[in-house]
Amino acid sequence: MLELREEMGTEIKKQGYVRLPAFLERGFSDLKREVIAKRICSICGTCAAFCDKIAIEDSEPKFVEEYDTICGLCYTFCPRTFMPLAAIEQSLFGRSSTGDEVLGIYRGCYEARTRSSDIKGQDGGVVTSILTYALETQAIDCAVVTASNRDWRPEVKVVRDTEALKQSAGTRYTLCPSVMGVREALDAGYNDIAFVGLPCQIQGLRKAEIGAMKQPYEVGIERVKLLIGLFCTKNYTDGLLEFVAERVPIEQVRKFDIKGKELLVYGEGDVVSIPLSDLDVFVGEGCRVCRDFSADLADISVGAVGSADGWSTVIVRTERGEKLFKGAYESGYIEVKDIKKKGLELVKKLATKKRTQA
Numbered sequence: 001m002l003e004l005r006e007e008m009g010t011e012i013k014k015q016g017y018v019r020l021p022a023f024l025e026r027g028f029s030d031l032k033r034e035v036i037a038k039r040i041c042s043i044c045g046t047c048a049a050f051c052d053k054i055a056i057e058d059s060e061p062k063f064v065e066e067y068d069t070i071c072g073l074c075y076t077f078c079p080r081t082f083m084p085l086a087a088i089e090q091s092l093f094g095r096s097s098t099g100d101e102v103l104g105i106y107r108g109c110y111e112a113r114t115r116s117s118d119i120k121g122q123d124g125g126v127v128t129s130i131l132t133y134a135l136e137t138q139a140i141d142c143a144v145v146t147a148s149n150r151d152w153r154p155e156v157k158v159v160r161d162t163e164a165l166k167q168s169a170g171t172r173y174t175l176c177p178s179v180m181g182v183r184e185a186l187d188a189g190y191n192d193i194a195f196v197g198l199p200c201q202i203q204g205l206r207k208a209e210i211g212a213m214k215q216p217y218e219v220g221i222e223r224v225k226l227l228i229g230l231f232c233t234k235n236y237t238d239g240l241l242e243f244v245a246e247r248v249p250i251e252q253v254r255k256f257d258i259k260g261k262e263l264l265v266y267g268e269g270d271v272v273s274i275p276l277s278d279l280d281v282f283v284g285e286g287c288r289v290c291r292d293f294s295a296d297l298a299d300i301s302v303g304a305v306g307s308a309d310g311w312s313t314v315i316v317r318t319e320r321g322e323k324l325f326k327g328a329y330e331s332g333y334i335e336v337k338d339i340k341k342k343g344l345e346l347v348k349k350l351a352t353k354k355r356t357q358a
């Protein structure tokens, strides 16, 4: 049940009512009409994370109670309804980006990799290493990550020990409402929550952050302290796993990777290469309208493109992100070097392409 924020509650008691901003007078039926029915939902999970009347069923948000109270949070926080980019950037960075800043606003861009032989990351293992550092130094008290079992179906987990973190390393290329893990972390009482996710998921959480200042409910978003965003060209439905299973027993798969125009499947035998064009039918419908490649609103963004094999490209954006990245480097968790000009140009090229295609 949503609680009214104290100052709003006092105002209501004084005046008998409170006037809500116009966007909060929208409800789930508006979200359904403008986003879900138009097939542009990215299944990020933000709506369900902040409303217990919404669940993700059959790969879409569903209203699970009889009456919509029209609190407006699902509509306001959804990354596909409207995007107050300038306002979010202003609050995060003190200014809004120019059209030329295709990677958004950032402080530095680097190549980095883990120094731990125990971390088997997707690329440089940087995400897992930064989270390990943050947990071990108590900068965070838990991390919301997207892990999987041997069937490779993504599963959101709230982890607070480094062993579980290591097991969550690696990329799952199927849609998952990962933001719902934030709800679990909030309900469990964590106060310094880190979240790792895709650009749409980071957008949803930033909208919740900025929206929380203007709406009257306690949602707890101020307890989410670190957002690590992953680069993303697109994501896929579960159909991808079924397609792969016809070629390689899924429980034998050790790693999936996308390189150029191929999905590489590392199993027990030779690496199986599947042209991405064969997988086009499984691309998430909501991904087709997304303009954000490099998770422009994260504290730190991490991807593969632009760096050598075994290294990650890291874009450090906020002061909070910089402090953790520097701390992880200075404490020996990661090694870091400046990104090469050619690498940075490649990241910019992909970001421009995604913006143009959306």
Ligand SMILES: Cc1cc2nc3c(=O)[nH]c(=O)nc-3n(C[C@H](O)[C@H](O)[C@H](O)COP(=O)(O)OP(=O)(O)OC[C@H]3O[C@@H](n4cnc5c(N)ncnc54)[C@H](O)[C@@H]3O)c2cc1C
Residues within 6 Å of the ligand: 120, 121, 122, 123, 124, 125, 126, 127, 128, 129, 144, 145, 146, 147, 154, 168, 169, 170, 171, 172, 173, 174, 175, 176, 178, 196, 197, 198, 230, 231, 232, 233, 234, 235, 236, 302, 303, 304, 305, 312, 313
């Ligand atoms: C769907 C998808 C598409 C991507 N597309 C690109 C791309 O086009 N170009 C590019 O350069 N990089 C892309 N990436 C990012 C890349 O695959 C790596 O995640 C990134 O380089 C970090 O590597 P690492 O070794 O530092 O991370 P690791 O230390 O291996 O940690 C990876 C983290 O990602 C989280 N994670 C895994 N799968 C998901 C998921 N589905 N949703 C949310 N979180 C997840 C894990 O919980 C883990 O915390 C994509 C990632 C995903 C999930």
